[in-house]
Each structure stands twice: as C-alpha cells, then as structure tokens.
Amino acid sequence: xxxxxxxIQTNSIEDAPLLKVQNLAKFxxxxxxxxxxxxDLFPGEVLGIVGESGSGKSTLLAxxxxxxxxxxxxxxxxxxxxxxxQESERRRLSRTEWAFVHQNPRDGLRxxxxxxxxxxxxxxxxGSRHYGNIRTQALDWLERVEISPDRIDDRPSSFSxxxxxxxxxxRNLVTSPKLVFxxxxxxxxxxxxxxxxxxxxxxxxRTLGLSVIIVTHDLAVVRLLAxxxxxxxxxxxVEQGLTxxxxxxxxHGYTQLLVSSxxxx
Numbered sequence: 001x002x003x004x005x006x007x008i009q010t011n012s013i014e015d016a017p018l019l020k021v022q023n024l025a026k027f028x029x030x031x032x033x034x035x036x037x038x039x040d041l042f043p044g045e046v047l048g049i050v051g052e053s054g055s056g057k058s059t060l061l062a063x064x065x066x067x068x069x070x071x072x073x074x075x076x077x078x079x080x081x082x083x084x085x086q087e088s089e090r091r092r093l094s095r096t097e098w099a100f101v102h103q104n105p106r107d108g109l110r111x112x113x114x115x116x117x118x119x120x121x122x123x124x125x126x127g128s129r130h131y132g133n134i135r136t137q138a139l140d141w142l143e144r145v146e147i148s149p150d151r152i153d154d155r156p157s158s159f160s161x162x163x164x165x166x167x168x169x170x171r172n173l174v175t176s177p178k179l180v181f182x183x184x185x186x187x188x189x190x191x192x193x194x195x196x197x198x199x200x201x202x203x204x205x206r207t208l209g210l211s212v213i214i215v216t217h218d219l220a221v222v223r224l225l226a227x228x229x230x231x232x233x234x235x236x237x238v239e240q241g242l243t244x245x246x247x248x249x250x251x252h253g254y255t256q257l258l259v260s261s262x263x264x265x
C-alpha cells in the first residue's frame with residue numbers, strides 16, 4: 001500500500017460519522033417522547049440539545065444511550081447497528097467505549113464506596129486488575145478533576161454536590177471513552193460551582209478529543225461547549241446548525257423565544 005492510499009483511507013475513516021441516527025422515535029402510549037430525529041455525530045464533535053422541559057431532549061438522550069428502547073428508527077455507532085445488539089453487548093459498550101454523566105451525580109456514583117474505589121471500578125470493568133496501577137490512575141484523575149488526592153479514601157457521600165459531579169466525571173472518563181452522554185451536568189449547582197465545572201469540562205473535552213452529546217436547558221452551557229446545536233420542541237427537532245449560528249441568528253420562532261429568554265426552559 002502506498003503512503004498516498006494509506007492517507008486517503010485514514011482520512012475517510014476520520015471523516016465517517018461516529019454515530020448516525022435516522023428517524024428515531026420514542027412514544028409513551030399516545031404521548032410523543034421524540035420523533036423524526038436524524039443527525040450524524042463526528043469524532044471529536046460536541047452536539048448540544050436544548051429545549052424547554054418536556055421538549056423530548058432527555059427522552060432522546062436516554063434512547064441514544066440505550067436506557068430506553070426506541071419504537072422506530074436506527075442508531076449506528078461505528079457502523080454497528082446498536083438496536084440489533086444483544087443486551088450483554090450493549091452493557092459492554094456502555095462500560096468501555098461509552099459513558100453517561102447524570103445530572104444528579106448520586107445516580108452515577110456508588111456512595112458507599114470510596115472516591116478511589118468509584119474510579120477504580122470503572123477501570124476494573126475494562127480489565128484492569130493491578131491494585132497499584134488502579135490507585136495511581138485514580139489519584140491522577142482526582143487531581144485532573146480538582147479533587148484533593150488526600151480525599152481518595154473518602155466516600156462521595158461526604159463530598160459537596162460539585163465535588164460529587166467532578167468525581168462522576170472522573171469515573172466516566174478514566175477509561176478514555178469515545179462517546180460521552182451528558183444530561184444537564186451543571187444542573188442544580190451554584191453559579192460559581194457551575195463556572196468551574198464548565199471550565200473543567202471544556203478542557204477535558206478538548207484535551208481528550210471526546211465526542212459528546214450534551215442535553216441542557218442552559219444556552220450559556222452549549223455556547224461554551226457545543227460545536228453544533230439541535231433545538232427540540234414537542235419531541236421534534238425544529239432547528240439545528242452550528243452553535244453560534246443558531247444562537248446568534250435563530251430562524252425558527254421557538255428558537256428565537258429561547259434565545260430571547262421569553263420562554264423559560
């Protein structure tokens with residue numbers, strides 16, 4: 001194989017979508033959770049999803065992450081048909097190449113296990129067994145998320161809400177996942193704590209080259225973190241595009257209301 005051919009093949013792999021979603025729909029009886037959702041997510045890209053409460057954004061995220069079974073549509077991850085996988089294969093994917101950051105960190109942590117143990121469990125789920133190496137990596141990640149290393153043996157229940165969220169992020173990112181789902185990661189935190197957490201997230205996303213889908217009601221969060229933006233209303237995507245374009249020049253009336261803060265989200 002020539003160098004030129006190898007470069008072309010490398011480029012084609014990098015240009016292929018990491019996640020491809022087509023006509024996804026989820027219903028709760030006669031109520032629409034989300035429907036007619038299609039998009040591509042590329043490696044290293046951050047996609048923000050915004051909308052008021054009940055717009056379908058959290059339902060969509062749960063369906064994408066495998067927490068809910070969609071009623072219609074397809075999800076392909078690196079050319080794998082996710083909906084055709086066995087449950088055991090989906091769980092393996094969630095432990096290795098995917099990660100999910102919950103709004104409430106208590107949903108993503110084991111409160112009765114030490115901070116280091118929470119990070120170590122994720123490492124063990126991908127095959128790490130050497131205690132010394134696991135503890136070293138846990139210490140490193142606690143520092144990276146601005147938690148003092150001397151708290152490694154403390155339980156998360158003794159941490160503040162902001163520290164619990166940083167620990168959940170460390171637990172999720174320690175295994176270098178390729179795709180991270182985030183559900184309102186700064187929700188419920190004080191403004192000053194939110195600002196520090198956003199700075200931390202932005203640095204980690206860029207440094208690690210993560211692909212991220214983030215759901216939030218806060219337009220300031222997506223402006224800071226997201227490359228592209230999808231706006232949802234009544235379960236459907238009403239506008240999407242580059243984040244700055246959508247926020248600075250919204251075309252849909254609903255997006256205009258969101259941006260002007262007339263609609264409380």
